Amino acid sequence: MVSKLLTIDQASKILGVSIQTLRRWDDSGRLPSISRKAAGHRHYLKSDIANYINDNSKNLFLFKMARNWATNDPGTEPFSDFYCPDISAFQARLTRLESELGKLKRLNKIFPLISAITGEIGNNSFDHNLGNWPDVLGIFFSWNLAKGIIVLADRGQGILVTLKKIRPKLANHQDALRTAFTEMISGRAPEYRGNGLKFVKDVVSANEISLFFQTGNAQLEIKKNDSDMNIKKTDINLRGCLAAIKF
Amino acid sequence: MNIFLKKFGTTLNGRQFGKESFAAFEPSLRDIKKEEKVIVDFDQVVTFTPSWGDEFLGPLLSRFGERLMLKNTENPSVQATLKLLEKIYGKTFINTDNS
Numbered sequence: 001m002v003s004k005l006l007t008i009d010q011a012s013k014i015l016g017v018s019i020q021t022l023r024r025w026d027d028s029g030r031l032p033s034i035s036r037k038a039a040g041h042r043h044y045l046k047s048d049i050a051n052y053i054n055d056n057s058k059n060l061f062l063f064k065m066a067r068n069w070a071t072n073d074p075g076t077e078p079f080s081d082f083y084c085p086d087i088s089a090f091q092a093r094l095t096r097l098e099s100e101l102g103k104l105k106r107l108n109k110i111f112p113l114i115s116a117i118t119g120e121i122g123n124n125s126f127d128h129n130l131g132n133w134p135d136v137l138g139i140f141f142s143w144n145l146a147k148g149i150i151v152l153a154d155r156g157q158g159i160l161v162t163l164k165k166i167r168p169k170l171a172n173h174q175d176a177l178r179t180a181f182t183e184m185i186s187g188r189a190p191e192y193r194g195n196g197l198k199f200v201k202d203v204v205s206a207n208e209i210s211l212f213f214q215t216g217n218a219q220l221e222i223k224k225n226d227s228d229m230n231i232k233k234t235d236i237n238l239r240g241c242l243a244a245i246k247f
Numbered sequence: 248m249n250i251f252l253k254k255f256g257t258t259l260n261g262r263q264f265g266k267e268s269f270a271a272f273e274p275s276l277r278d279i280k281k282e283e284k285v286i287v288d289f290d291q292v293v294t295f296t297p298s299w300g301d302e303f304l305g306p307l308l309s310r311f312g313e314r315l316m317l318k319n320t321e322n323p324s325v326q327a328t329l330k331l332l333e334k335i336y337g338k339t340f341i342n343t344d345n346s
Contacts, residue, residue: 119260
């Protein structure tokens with residue numbers, strides 16, 4: 001039976017806030033835990049966390065929530081509001097995002113580009129992991145237009161593993177990330193390989209958009225007019241991919 | 248023949264969707280005469296991505312070559328996608344607005 005209870009540690013990872021913050025929220029009544037057992041541990045009903053997410057969607061730390069979801073062990077499905085288990089669900093939510101973006105005056109000229117790069121990043125997750133998801137299938141996909149951020153994450157195989165099928169000499173995540181975002185790959189065998197991430201780079205560097213992207217222990221940041229990508233090695237390892245688009 | 252992309256949707260994204268769209272439309276291509284032009288009209292398309300575009304325009308380009316023409320390509324995601332596809336294919340699309 002699936003437990004309806006979450007530990008404070010699990011709840012903090014889902015919400016992207018610290019355990020200390022959750023204790024404070026519990027004491028103040030902002031987000032009460034259900035009980036304190038003899039040992040003093042706080043637990044939360046999953047439904048209470050879901051309600052909190054629904055009621056506070058504008059103040060959530062989406063990036064932290066996505067990163068925690070992508071790195072948690074063992075993996076679990078994200079809350080349904082953020083979850084696209086398959087490409088159809090992603091397509092439906094992308095259409096909704098497109099419509100919401102289209103209503104923002106400040107994005108009047110570039111909203112189709114934001115929608116298109118979001119589409120390509122999401123597609124990439126599905127195209128390269130279909131039938132090969134290591135544990136939880138699908139992606140985390142959410143946005144906060146007031147804060148100007150769109151977040152996508154997957155628990156897939158990561159770029160190094162999938163790109164090695166056509167570039168067997170790739171040695172590490174940094175090289176894989178650079179190749180994915182810069183090299184034009186026209187040969188398709190032995191797998192369909194899009195050039196979606198090249199498209200993302202071209203669009204971001206030509207517009208008032210910035211991108212954070214991580215796979216494995218490699219992360220990059222691109223913004224307008226960047227001719228080179230700032231690729232760094234990180235301490236946090238993430239098997240799949242994590243992306244944040246800001247505008 | 249005119250192909251109105253809005254009839255496939257206005258958010259044209261993803262390889263699977265692109266592939267399905269081409270497969271669904273392919274029977275209609277058999278009616279095209281030998282010298283006839285094939286005009287792809289982007290009117291009212293909002294989001295257009297390389298993954299969908301590659302699956303739909305790629306086969307049209309290899310089948311019809313210079314008889315393939317594009318129309319109403321002002322949308323920025325259409326422009327950016329066509330630019331990338333041209334680089335991949337090593338060919339330039341013919342736009343009816345410029346011809």
